[in-house]
Amino acid sequence: MNGEQSGLRICQTAHEELPALSLAIHRVLDGVPRQPARADFRFDPATPMIVSVTFTPWHGSSVTWRISRELLHHGLVEESGEGDVQMWPAPCDEGRAVWLLLESKGVSAVFELPAPALEEWLDATYGLVAVEAETDALDWDAFLTEVLDGREPSSDD
Numbered sequence: 001m002n003g004e005q006s007g008l009r010i011c012q013t014a015h016e017e018l019p020a021l022s023l024a025i026h027r028v029l030d031g032v033p034r035q036p037a038r039a040d041f042r043f044d045p046a047t048p049m050i051v052s053v054t055f056t057p058w059h060g061s062s063v064t065w066r067i068s069r070e071l072l073h074h075g076l077v078e079e080s081g082e083g084d085v086q087m088w089p090a091p092c093d094e095g096r097a098v099w100l101l102l103e104s105k106g107v108s109a110v111f112e113l114p115a116p117a118l119e120e121w122l123d124a125t126y127g128l129v130a131v132e133a134e135t136d137a138l139d140w141d142a143f144l145t146e147v148l149d150g151r152e153p154s155s156d157d
Contacts, residue, residue, distance in 0.1 A: 018043050018128055021121040027057070028099065028110045039113065041121060043069070048129035051122075055102075055111070065102060069125060075100070076119050089115070 021041040026034040035057065042052045051069050056062035067085055074080035075087025075098055084104060090097040096115035101108060 018045075018121075018124055021117065023113060023117060025055075025114075026112045028112050034112070037111065039111065041118070043125045043128070045129050048125070048134045051125070055109075069122065070131070072118070073122050073126075076115055076122070 023039045023041070025037050025039045027037055028034055037058065038056045040054045040056070042054075044050075044052070049069055050066045051072055052064055052066050054062050054064045065085070068081070071081045071085060071087060075089075077089065079086070079088040081087055081101075084102065086101040087098055090099040090112055092112075098113050098115045098118070100111045100113055102111070103109075
């Protein structure tokens with residue numbers, strides 16, 4: 001998931017804040033030395049299904065992607081995702097790592113991320129909002145009204 005998400009609106013509720021996770025990562029390129037970068041992961045309990053990740057190369061501008069929290073969680077141990085965003089355990093000599101593939105408009109990038117730090121941070125997000133409670137904050141009535149072009153849902157719809 002990248003760019004703006006539309007559709008579901010979130011009911012406002014008070015939640016704890018989780019500090020962002022800032023990781024030193026590498027962009028993995030064929031035949032080219034790995035390029036260092038930084039990834040800042042942010043979690044908003046009001047939208048618990050999504051993690052915002054801002055990628056900042058050493059030279060250039062940063063870009064933010066909104067990625068499924070479930071995709072990131074599953075990608076720590078097995079291939080996860082399809083299409084624009086995929087993640088899987090990486091072959092790594094030092095510690096555990098995962099590779100994250102991002103594709104947009106015919107351009108792709110693969111990043112190597114340290115798995116232990118990401119896993120610990122993701123576990124903390126599930127401590128704030130369990131997977132079973134992810135949809136509790138969604139305003140389904142507003143979503144249905146928007147989908148139905150402002151018509152009030154009726155029992156016939």
